[in-house]
Amino acid sequence: MDRVGIGIIGCGNISSAYLKAMASFPILDIRGVADLNHDLAKQRAAEFGIEARSVEELLRDPAIEIIVNLTVPKAHVAVAMQALEAGKNTYSEKPLGINFREASELSEAAKAKGLRIGAAPDTFFGGSHQTARALVDSGVLGTPVGGTATFMCPGHERWHPNPDFYYETGGGPMLDMGPYYITDLVNLLGPVSQVAGFAIAPRKERLITSQPRNGERIPVHVPTHIVGVMAFENGAVVQIGMSFDVAGHKHVPLEVYGTEGTLIVPDPNHFGGQVEFLKKGGAFEPQGTSAPYADGNYRSIGVADMAHAIRSNRPHRANGDLALHVLEVMEAFERAAASGTTININTKTERPAPLSESLRDGRLAR
Structure with missing residues (x-):
């Protein structure tokens, strides 16, 4: 299997769930974790038997194709922009950004560079x-x-x-x-x-x-x-x-x-x-359900789907257009409340493709 190199930035509470789930997806090759608090990165690295590195090292590593961005929401876009500048695809924890304006700039930057962005949640894969x-x-x-x-x-x-x-x-x-x-x-x-x-x-x-x-x-x-x-x-x-x-x-x-x-x-x-x-x-x-991923916490399946999509040159499901659309919708509630009007949603997105086969064996999900 042609594995996809993964670098993780942000070692807070949610990183443990990601690292545990990533073990289910052989296509993911975790090349290191980083955090502004290097002691926290070392603690998480020791817990999962991986390497603690600096953010700069992850961004320079040519074997890393996806930066998984698990920082706090207000840092999501800044870190994702760094990843794009380094030529990396990026997948963020939710939301894509703290406002629609900055997330739109991220989306445009990714498209201009021919790189992918994605964002949680991926629980709809369940x-x-x-x-x-x-x-x-x-x-x-x-x-x-x-x-x-x-x-x-x-x-x-x-x-x-x-x-x-x-x-x-x-x-x-x-x-x-x-x-x-x-x-x-x-x-x-x-x-x-x-x-x-x-x-x-x-x-x-x-x-x-x-x-x-x-x-x-x-x-x-x-x-x-x-x-x-x-x-x-x-x-x-x-x-x-x-x-x-x-x-x-x-x-x-x-x-x-x-x-x-x-x-x-x-x-x-x-x-x-x-x-x-x-x-x-x-x-x-x-x-009843015969669909996979109903029996545990598979947080990071969206990253695995992105990795498979990179290898097979197809769209990934938890993609930037979907995340940007959801962010515009969420921000619209406050805009509607402040203006006393109904807000039109301008972004376009497709329904994500159904998950028609398992990723457990590392094979491609259509």
């Missing part, structure tokens, strides 16, 4: 979400009508050791959790055409209750409770609610409605979960 996609594509829902997308919690300061960035520009529930929900909805229904919404910040500061900073207060600079509506190009209209201000709720993460049935889609922050389908006049019934 077996449960691919099962839901197959049901939608089969036509059992009838004409798409709408749906709901709901993520609500009391806030991440309960568990994250350094939650500040969740409440800074580029944070908030929409940019943090919205990518999972909106990307999965684009996977199921196609691109969004219009957005309406409201956005509030009920509290100006948050009390950290996690360790080691228990009792410290941090300021809030972004809306933390956002609700709105997305109109899709196929005619469906979906309600969405994203919040760090709700003590508890009973909504399921995703529901998709059609004239002939209703689909329950599990948490799009995970690869598995129970899909249910109700045929008009019947009851909800669990749907």
